[in-house]
Amino acid sequence: MNALFRNRSAAPSSRPAAPGHEEGGREWQEARDRSELAALREMVPPPAAPRLSPTRRAELEAHLMREADDSAATSDPAKSSTFRAAAGRPSAFGWLTPGRSMSLGAAAAVVAATVAAFAFTGSSGQTAVAAPAPLRVEGSRATVPLATVAKRAAALADSPGDALRGTHRREWALGMWDDGKHKPEQMPVIESRERFNADGSGEVQDIEDGQVVRRTHLPAGSWEKLAEFRSAPPTTVPGLADYLAKDNPDTRGSAYWTMNSVEALLRDWTPGPAQTAAIDGLLAEQSGLNAIGPVKDRAGRRGQAYAVDFKGTVRWTIILDEHTGRILGTELSSIKTDPKMQLKPGDVEQYDTYLD
Template structure:
């Protein structure tokens, strides 16, 4: 497991000890390490889809037992199970409108580089809740890479870049368990797929066609197909898109233009995301939640999406300001 984690970290464009602006493309060394990680290991059965708002009743007991064991054995490394705090906007920063950002993205996309790539590299934190146990945040990293024959490989690793080397809490058969940092939760290679429907089809790079593409990608979840996507639905569609594709400069520019035409997504200033990258933040508030979209201030690329609770829910142990979920996308 340690070897696999080391390979994954070498393939990470934003290592913990590196400069905090590493959201560019992987270099040749990182690509080589990542290819080795994805190619040289046998496949494993695909784990069941993770339900973000449900977890086993043994969570507190697992954590308590682990902490007790660490104390009794003299170890002081606690598990990385603490929920992340909401991102904080820098007080000295000036908000940049989405229309201004869209113009920057359009100018950046003139040479067409970087290009669109199928697949994704995302670090996520997801809160699991139960009616009679405190909520627990589950961190993981997922890499999906496609091959020339349209087959693809997905690897999911339990790791929290905020706490390198510390044990990580994960779901396992309905009950949480603690694993080593870098533990491979699943590795699967899938046969070729030639679907031409969104989000499997390549996204267009103009705002009008991208809007139709995203609407089709979330059509199954829409209650009213006769209306344009709401801001909340557009953010949902953006998350689906980025979980399938690593956008190129032109696709990012089209998405930024589309977001600039929405209502209720307001600029709030500059933040540093959970991978150390600097971004402009845009907030959309609905009943009970706040969604913060973090975007590259120069290229308009989406860096992350955070959802926090703006209203407490004592039944589930949720407090105002708790982070429900956070995704950070990388090239």
């Protein structure tokens, strides 16, 4: 799942409805939405479908983006049936900010791409899995303050090791519809290792049961097409804050959106010790990011969990190695009952486990 989950959002257009449809705008838009929804669903293959190459996935992403942009651009927010995603939930276009909405056609592209991301990257040997249980705090170990972990990471900032383009991660997420009619889709756990060179060429390794089952070589320039954060992350806290704010100004003064941007960054880069120290230092400055306690991550490693809630709806959690500050994983979970998404408190919506 290389380029489909990115920190993008779509907003409704203020353009008027199509000529001739001012009076019957709702009926016309609903008919168009139904047609688009059916067409987009046909684009999503079953979970056992053959895997697409990263290049083909990037082409598909561009196509879906165009479909959604066209749909949003021709929608009348005042008259059309709209879809409003809960802020902070993952979609093919990243995280929808509060108050932003899309037409149902654009929303269909979001959901279709979300489901497709997993269907395309799952091999015939991978099947849907049950949703994971919430992280369990281990009462036998002490909680370590985030500021302490950040200081330990800062002490190791001069250790050898540069930030690497690409990641080795294990990831899982729910495919969710926001219509109250569809239960969340259970998706396969995906593991991949990506590494890119200075010229933008690279290799993607698909991993199953600890073994590389497929290698895909990408040509020069691929990094520039696939990465959201193309330049290396800064190694100072102020520099990193500015770096993230260029992509998402909402990170200024917001622990939640800072966490969101850090998660997006970790999809492109494996931080070295200096970048790890900057990330931990920036997180330690965020009010509202609270210690949850000692946990084991999805790979069975011991860590310390810290979380921030967003408007009583969702919770971002980050798991750090308490000795080095290394980021072990990030998780998004529901903290309230959501009838439309068919979620209840504690339901895990997404997790990423960083392995290298």
